[in-house]
Amino acid sequence: MSNQFPTTYQILLYSRLSITIFKIMKTRIAFFFCITFFSCQNKIYLHRIETYLNSSTPKSKGRYLSDDFRSFFLEKKGEGKNKATALRSFVNWDAPLHPDITISKWTVRGNTWIVDFNEQNDFSKLIGFPGWKGTERISFNSQKMIYEAVYIPNPDNPSYKPWLQPAVEWLEQHRPNDLNEVYINGKLVQTSETAKKWVDLLQLWRKKTRR
Numbered sequence: 001m002s003n004q005f006p007t008t009y010q011i012l013l014y015s016r017l018s019i020t021i022f023k024i025m026k027t028r029i030a031f032f033f034c035i036t037f038f039s040c041q042n043k044i045y046l047h048r049i050e051t052y053l054n055s056s057t058p059k060s061k062g063r064y065l066s067d068d069f070r071s072f073f074l075e076k077k078g079e080g081k082n083k084a085t086a087l088r089s090f091v092n093w094d095a096p097l098h099p100d101i102t103i104s105k106w107t108v109r110g111n112t113w114i115v116d117f118n119e120q121n122d123f124s125k126l127i128g129f130p131g132w133k134g135t136e137r138i139s140f141n142s143q144k145m146i147y148e149a150v151y152i153p154n155p156d157n158p159s160y161k162p163w164l165q166p167a168v169e170w171l172e173q174h175r176p177n178d179l180n181e182v183y184i185n186g187k188l189v190q191t192s193e194t195a196k197k198w199v200d201l202l203q204l205w206r207k208k209t210r211r
Contacts, residue, residue, distance in 0.1 A: 046106070049115060049138055052146060053101040058087045061095070066145040076150055096195040097121035112139040123195070126202035128211075129163040161186075167205045174208070175201060 048064040055061035062083065070080040081089065098121055105116040115138060120131040133154035141147045171179040178201055182194040205211070 042108075044144060045113060045140065046103075048140075048144065048146065049106075049113060050101075050103065052138070052149075053103075053115075053117065053136070054099055056095050056098045058091055058095065061090055062087055064144075064146050066141055066143070066147040068147055069145075070148050072148075072150045074150075074152055076148075092192050093190040093195050094121070096192050097123050097199070100125075111141070112137055114138075122199050123202070124160065124163075126199065126206060127160065127163040127167060129160045130158075132157050166209075166211075167202055170205050170209060171201060175204070 051060060052064055055063075065083050065086075067083065069083040069086065071086045072078075072080040100120040101117050102120075103115055103117045107114045115136050116133070117136070118131045118133050120129075123129075124131055133156075135152045135154070137148075137150040137152070138146055139148040168179065168183065171183075178197065182189050182197050182201065188194070188198075
């Protein structure tokens with residue numbers, strides 16, 4: 001049986017085939033690492049956004065805020081709130097009610113994340129309110145710190161008052177003095193103390209009415 005050696009044409013064919021396979025594998029490997037890299041980057045940003053949105057303490061809320069952070073309501077207009085002012089406002093109502101925010105959708109435009117969410121807290125849960133839908137534009141600097149946030153409430157959000165009314169009526173009969181401290185002329189008195197008192201009163205209402 002005679003030995004058969006590859007011809008020059010076959011050698012060139014095999015070489016070209018090997019080079020083609022190598023290029024395909026190289027492209028696929030590069031694509032895989034790019035996808036992995038961007039996925040890891042997205043996880044970092046999402047973690048920081050979720051920490052910012054769901055914090056219950058000023059330390060946690062401010063953990064990923066830059067020193068020049070500014071927050072705005074509805075639109076970026078004027079100077080907004082600086083970091084210190086935003087955290088003080090947070091402590092006066094949101095923090096003691098333990099925000100529970102679920103992100104439903106997000107998109108990225110450059111260094112800005114546009115996040116759609118539904119917001120709940122101790123107050124809304126106790127009255128059975130479905131929550132407030134909203135959008136927040138959150139921008140990061142080169143150190144992956146949040147330097148700007150624009151909160152935009154959904155215009156179709158229902159009023160919480162129909163859900164609160166049964167509790168108000170019960171409190172008017174059984175705890176009128178306490179109610180007058182936290183609810184004046186149909187408006188919530190928003191301080192850290194009244195936030196905590198609302199939780200106590202609503203828990204009492206639910207217990208007494210077996211809701």
